[in-house]
Amino acid sequence: MAGVSMLRQLNISGLTERLARRECSARESLQACFDQIAQVDGTLKAFLSYDVANAEAQADEADRLLASGVTHREKPLLGVPIALKDVLCHRGQPCGCASKILQGFVSPYDATVVTRLKEAGAVVFGRLNMDEFAMGSSTENSSAWTTVNPWDPTRIPGGSSGGCAASVAANECFGSLGSDTGGSIRQPAALCGIVGLKPTYGLVSRFGLVAFASSLDQIGPFTKSVGDSATLLQAIAGHDPRDSTSVPQPVPDYRKALGGDLRGLRIGLVREFNVGGVDPEVDTAVRAAVRQLESLGAETVEVSLPHSDYAAATYYIIAPAEASANLARFDGIRYGLRVEGRDPAELNSRTRGAGFGPEVKRRIILGTYVLSSGYYDAFYLRAQKVRTLIRNDFLKAFESVDAIVSPTTPTPAFRIGEKTEDPLQMYLSDIFTISCNLAGNCGISIPCGFTGARSDVPRLPIGLQILGKPFGEETLFRIAHAYEQSTGWHREHAPMA
Ligand code: GLN
Numbered sequence: 001m002a003g004v005s006m007l008r009q010l011n012i013s014g015l016t017e018r019l020a021r022r023e024c025s026a027r028e029s030l031q032a033c034f035d036q037i038a039q040v041d042g043t044l045k046a047f048l049s050y051d052v053a054n055a056e057a058q059a060d061e062a063d064r065l066l067a068s069g070v071t072h073r074e075k076p077l078l079g080v081p082i083a084l085k086d087v088l089c090h091r092g093q094p095c096g097c098a099s100k101i102l103q104g105f106v107s108p109y110d111a112t113v114v115t116r117l118k119e120a121g122a123v124v125f126g127r128l129n130m131d132e133f134a135m136g137s138s139t140e141n142s143s144a145w146t147t148v149n150p151w152d153p154t155r156i157p158g159g160s161s162g163g164c165a166a167s168v169a170a171n172e173c174f175g176s177l178g179s180d181t182g183g184s185i186r187q188p189a190a191l192c193g194i195v196g197l198k199p200t201y202g203l204v205s206r207f208g209l210v211a212f213a214s215s216l217d218q219i220g221p222f223t224k225s226v227g228d229s230a231t232l233l234q235a236i237a238g239h240d241p242r243d244s245t246s247v248p249q250p251v252p253d254y255r256k257a258l259g260g261d262l263r264g265l266r267i268g269l270v271r272e273f274n275v276g277g278v279d280p281e282v283d284t285a286v287r288a289a290v291r292q293l294e295s296l297g298a299e300t301v302e303v304s305l306p307h308s309d310y311a312a313a314t315y316y317i318i319a320p321a322e323a324s325a326n327l328a329r330f331d332g333i334r335y336g337l338r339v340e341g342r343d344p345a346e347l348n349s350r351t352r353g354a355g356f357g358p359e360v361k362r363r364i365i366l367g368t369y370v371l372s373s374g375y376y377d378a379f380y381l382r383a384q385k386v387r388t389l390i391r392n393d394f395l396k397a398f399e400s401v402d403a404i405v406s407p408t409t410p411t412p413a414f415r416i417g418e419k420t421e422d423p424l425q426m427y428l429s430d431i432f433t434i435s436c437n438l439a440g441n442c443g444i445s446i447p448c449g450f451t452g453a454r455s456d457v458p459r460l461p462i463g464l465q466i467l468g469k470p471f472g473e474e475t476l477f478r479i480a481h482a483y484e485q486s487t488g489w490h491r492e493h494a495p496m497a
Contacts, residue, residue, distance in 0.1 A: 007032035008171040012080055012228040015174055016072045019079045026062035026079030030055055030123055033081045036172045040496045045147050046167040048086055048127040051093060055125035062121055077235055078121030083173040085164050086127045087134055089208035090114050097210050098142040099132045101355025102336035111208020113177055113219050113236040120235040128163030132357045134184055134212045136160050137429045140420050141359045150494035152458050155413040158188030164222045165192035170496045175232055176222045181212050182315050183433025185220045186445035190408035190463020193447045195223045200470045201440035202247040205240030213322035216437040225490050226481040230254035257474035258481045262296040268303035268401035279411040285449035285462040286407045296482050303397040307389045311435040312427060317370050317383035324367025387438045394439040398469045403479055406432050408445040408463030436467050443467045444476045447489035
């Protein structure tokens, strides 16, 4: 039996086994998280806030259910502490999107994913740091503070869901939920050495997710293992009448996809992703991962996504356009911050001027510009057409392969401050993750090694991205799990863990 002090190091499946055997309680599991937060979060800064009493009440309820004989078959997450990105509504808790403009806003209802986590028995707690309104790749755009990377506190944890990735990698919680619009789950998961899944658009309800770019946003899990990712997805996936884009189709049993080898699977390597600018150690690790997949029985073939070059440009038109419309609701009247003015127009502009940070303003201005009459056809409409071409590239590639692999990010975690002066450099850290959102298919990032072979580079995690067909999550889990079990990178702990 693991001592209570080691509880935090368990993954979800390890924890539920112990909870089921009554070797620990939900309350102790939660306490293990609080203890670790007290230990490391002063440096890590992953949590914006957490409500101890609310979490303890949930844990006590889980302990009552466990005592009355409720099993993890009925409630798969019974007693498991799970934390949330500050973009998901949790009734009675602050929801600020790491923005000043939402200062003081308290969620009046639960996001559907939160309702589902609770129905599955999870102890939902905490607000995790992020780039303001999920715009960024490093958490440096948070209005609160920058979260650091648990492998090296001089580096960023990735973003925009940096707090989600850092908290799981540092064992402050057993899993977390974030959102991915252009890579915000997969990129920080890669840079923090954990598993991050962006589900297919339409698989998980976005009800109660503060919208950034509604046609790209998806909610997904951060976990310490592939099996845990399947467990969390199982809990949150499925049709929700309150999100009209959620797809009314049955959810498969994802855990059935775990186990076995990869014989009969065809995996694509993207010709156009063979670009310069990929860090040599990232490249080496990903090539080794490809050989490992082959040794597990997969056949690898080259595929072409001819419009990949345009993905970043297309994304940085469509995402800001949608953001400019979505963020119009923060008007100083309805939510959060209000800076008074002589009339509503002045109140509105003062509030928005004081409440939004520089990156959010940049996106709103960019988005308003590409949607304005005269420019709409030249930019927005054209970007939508290119988006269709990108989607068609994927559908064509998936006619001949079951999945596609690539690095998740071109480089390992960069230094805090390294890219803040150059938005374009920051945008380019998403080149491998963005097209998946434009196409609407699914993707996962799993640990595939470390830098540090060279003496001038510290030991930093590297992520392998596996992209799947629309609703191809089972195949992603099958490949990711076989790779994980045959390599064991996920068993390595960050120094702060
Ligand atoms: N880094 C990208 C952006 O800034 C993606 C963010 C996200 O996925 N939320 O838009």
